[in-house]
Amino acid sequence: MTEGNFVDYVKIYVCSGNGGKGSTYLHREKYVSKGGPEGGDGGRGGHIIIKGNKNFWTLYTFKFQKHFSAGHAGDGSKNRRTGINGTDKYIEVPLGTIIKDSDTNNLITEITKDNQEVILIEGGLGGRGNWHFKSSTRQTPRYAQPGIEGKSKNLILELKVLADVGFVGFPNAGKSTLLSVLTSAKPKIADYEFTTLKPNLGIVNYRDYTSFVIADIPGIIEGASKGKGLGYYFLRHIERNSILLFLISVDSVNVKKEFDVLRKELLKYNPELIDKKFLVAFSKCDLLDNELIKEFQKEVKKFFPNISFFIISSLSKKNISNLKDGLWNLLNENDIISKKWISKKLSENT
Numbered sequence: 001m002t003e004g005n006f007v008d009y010v011k012i013y014v015c016s017g018n019g020g021k022g023s024t025y026l027h028r029e030k031y032v033s034k035g036g037p038e039g040g041d042g043g044r045g046g047h048i049i050i051k052g053n054k055n056f057w058t059l060y061t062f063k064f065q066k067h068f069s070a071g072h073a074g075d076g077s078k079n080r081r082t083g084i085n086g087t088d089k090y091i092e093v094p095l096g097t098i099i100k101d102s103d104t105n106n107l108i109t110e111i112t113k114d115n116q117e118v119i120l121i122e123g124g125l126g127g128r129g130n131w132h133f134k135s136s137t138r139q140t141p142r143y144a145q146p147g148i149e150g151k152s153k154n155l156i157l158e159l160k161v162l163a164d165v166g167f168v169g170f171p172n173a174g175k176s177t178l179l180s181v182l183t184s185a186k187p188k189i190a191d192y193e194f195t196t197l198k199p200n201l202g203i204v205n206y207r208d209y210t211s212f213v214i215a216d217i218p219g220i221i222e223g224a225s226k227g228k229g230l231g232y233y234f235l236r237h238i239e240r241n242s243i244l245l246f247l248i249s250v251d252s253v254n255v256k257k258e259f260d261v262l263r264k265e266l267l268k269y270n271p272e273l274i275d276k277k278f279l280v281a282f283s284k285c286d287l288l289d290n291e292l293i294k295e296f297q298k299e300v301k302k303f304f305p306n307i308s309f310f311i312i313s314s315l316s317k318k319n320i321s322n323l324k325d326g327l328w329n330l331l332n333e334n335d336i337i338s339k340k341w342i343s344k345k346l347s348e349n350t
Helices: 175-182 231-240 255-269 271-275 290-303 320-331 336-348
Strands: 009-015 048-052 067-069 089-093 097-101 107-111 117-121 152-159 165-168 200-205 211-216 243-249 277-283 309-311
Touching (some): 009 117, 048 097, 067 089, 107 117, 165 175, 255 271, 255 290
């Protein structure tokens, strides 16, 4: 998926259908000159319904259509026949989409399951026909209720990417390059900060026809939790990832400080992120020779004594297969074999 096709924030206008009018029909037939009221009820206006679709990954389709209207209902007719209901309007969105009221910014609902349906706006009720209003003193009412008009709203659709693994790191840490190596995705790669401005998704093909999804989140900088560097737009995507991979370049001035800043920004944005499982990978190890890698490994063990980490190179693909194993096993750590693998890695710290 190219960056231009990834849309994660749109505003749309929706309008439900009008209810049908009740009928004022009075029964008439041969030899019955004064039949009673038999006007039917109006139908219900169409609902606006949001629906989850697991095959959608972006809000891209809303770039071209931003107005949605449900069908109007039919009017009641003779013999107490109810008018037809208006056609409901279904709006399909990717999983992980939250819907807000554009005017109040209040959360309306969120879609996290496939085929999940939520009625955003109900259609107008149909008016009652005149037969509802007959009584012993009013035997031929010649009036009925009009249908209730549909309602309209301005909505915000905001996508929080649902992925198995989310990359977290400073700008230019090598996240997009690693994504291109692990998957068949073709993100924009360049030697300057904020090359990636929107999340990129890729599917990692693992052993025995298994796979998992990776999200390359745009770079985080200090102060991102306060909106610096478009932090709000970046950080919201991290909430829905199953696990995180902190990516830090080996040429960083202070890898411990960089890791602490990243963790601090995540926790400031959402304290619940502290419970999310994670691994740490140190990228661009091709910049170091074997002796320097060993020295770097010793340094890292002091800073991260209880954290499983990997020293990798996307260019030479060093330890990439081990990183795949680590991510897969952390995703499936309830499995006995996975638990043993993680325990071994924690003891080795390699």
